[in-house]
Amino acid sequence: MAQRVFNFNAGPAALPLEVLEEVQGELLNYQETGMSILEISHRSKAYEAINRQAEANLKDLLGLGDNYRVLFLQGGASTQFAMIPMNFLPSGQTADYILTGAWSEKALKEAKLFGNTHVAATTADGNYKRIPTFEEIQLSDDPAYVHITSNNTIFGTQWKTLPSFGEVPLIADMSSDILYKPFEAEKFSLIYAGAQKNLGPSGVTVVIARKELLENNPKDIPTMLRYETHAKNDSLYNTPPAFSVYVLNLVLQWVKSQGGLAGIQKRNEEKAALVYHTIDNSNGFYIGHAQKDSRSLMNITFRLPSEDLEKTFAVEAEKAGLIGLKGHRSVGGLRASTYNAMTIEGCQALQQFMLNFQQKNG
Ligand SMILES: Cc1ncc(COP(=O)(O)O)c(C=O)c1O
Numbered sequence: 126m127a128q129r130v131f132n133f134n135a136g137p138a139a140l141p142l143e144v145l146e147e148v149q150g151e152l153l154n155y156q157e158t159g160m161s162i163l164e165i166s167h168r169s170k171a172y173e174a175i176n177r178q179a180e181a182n183l184k185d186l187l188g189l190g191d192n193y194r195v196l197f198l199q200g201g202a203s204t205q206f207a208m209i210p211m212n213f214l215p216s217g218q219t220a221d222y223i224l225t226g227a228w229s230e231k232a233l234k235e236a237k238l239f240g241n242t243h244v245a246a247t248t249a250d251g252n253y254k255r256i257p258t259f260e261e262i263q264l265s266d267d268p269a270y271v272h273i274t275s276n277n278t279i280f281g282t283q284w285k286t287l288p289s290f291g292e293v294p295l296i297a298d299m300s301s302d303i304l305y306k307p308f309e310a311e312k313f314s315l316i317y318a319g320a321q322k323n324l325g326p327s328g329v330t331v332v333i334a335r336k337e338l339l340e341n342n343p344k345d346i347p348t349m350l351r352y353e354t355h356a357k358n359d360s361l362y363n364t365p366p367a368f369s370v371y372v373l374n375l376v377l378q379w380v381k382s383q384g385g386l387a388g389i390q391k392r393n394e395e396k397a398a399l400v401y402h403t404i405d406n407s408n409g410f411y412i413g414h415a416q417k418d419s420r421s422l423m424n425i426t427f428r429l430p431s432e433d434l435e436k437t438f439a440v441e442a443e444k445a446g447l448i449g450l451k452g453h454r455s456v457g458g459l460r461a462s463t464y465n466a467m468t469i470e471g472c473q474a475l476q477q478f479m480l481n482f483q484q485k486n487g
């Protein structure tokens with residue numbers, strides 16, 4: 126078998142090796158059913174159990190009770206950009222968006238198709254190097270909801286303290302940092318995340334929402350785009366992405382085995398510190414994109430003295446078994462995605478590579 130690499134891709138991203146081995150072990154015969162999970166009916170008892178467990182495990186990790194539900198949908202986080210205003214932005218009201226990067230801009234663009242919107246804060250000036258301060262946020266009068274992006278995958282920034290706006294429903298795109306540490310999930314009316322970074326394989330999108338938002342959605346929108354449809358049918362209205370939900374459930378069990386969110390946080394802080402420390406002690410050879418107080422623990426963005434060196438870095442890193450480090454074109458440079466499944470060994474290997482690279486080229 127070819128040796129496994131350290132995968133720093135932004136998503137789809139690394140999965141825990143233990144999870145992959147478990148999938149491999151039961152791929153041909155899932156729990157004595159005589160079938161692969163890839164072949165099983167979504168109406169079978171075996172799949173219904175997975176579906177139920179995945180919801181329960183996620184609620185358990187987030188400390189959520191009976192007033193919340195978890196839905197497993199398709200269409201990626203990008204479909205949520207549209208479903209949210211379709212379901213929750215009545216005509217005559219305004220939805221507030223806080224812009225912290227390209228993904229929040231895309232969410233806003235979809236909302237504009239359905240109703241009035243207001244930009245409550247933006248850090249576009251300066252190419253999204255930072256998260257706005259609470260003082261900078263100016264809500265509209267009586268917004269239908271406020272939307273934030275908790276972690277900005279492309280720019281490498283992250284809300285350190287999640288905001289809250291009293292009675293105004295708060296909605297978050299947590300695609301690239303859900304479950305990276307404990308947080309007060311009850312602050313949010315709805316959280317959504319494409320699974321392919323911290324939760325599992327692509328193909329499933331997780332929606333965690335207060336129950337009252339999953340009832341009485343507008344009747345004039347397509348059935349598949351109403352949250353109520355999926356809530357009433359326990360995410361089994363139509364054929365679900367069964368394999369993705371199955372792997373997601375194994376990832377949730379793995380998170381629990383790592384000491385839950387507190388254990389995962391410790392590991393993530395240790396990992397990110399290895400890379401940020403190397404940037405900060407490089408005498409300016411490595412330059413971080415994000416302002417220090419807004420740095421993400423999940424996506425570490427940095428530049429080198431020239432674009433040529435950045436290219437060489439990515440090529441040589443790949444030869445050394447460190448893949449997926451090329452940055453997004455809107456920031457340039459390099460990006461190391463250090464999601465939950467990235468190991469400490471992976472970040473140590475990256476640190477060593479950065480030190481050697483600087484010594485040769487600095
Ligand atoms: C923060 C954020 N939101 C949304 C998306 C889009 O997700 P999807 O590809 O699942 O539609 C991404 C993808 O990278 C992302 O990082």
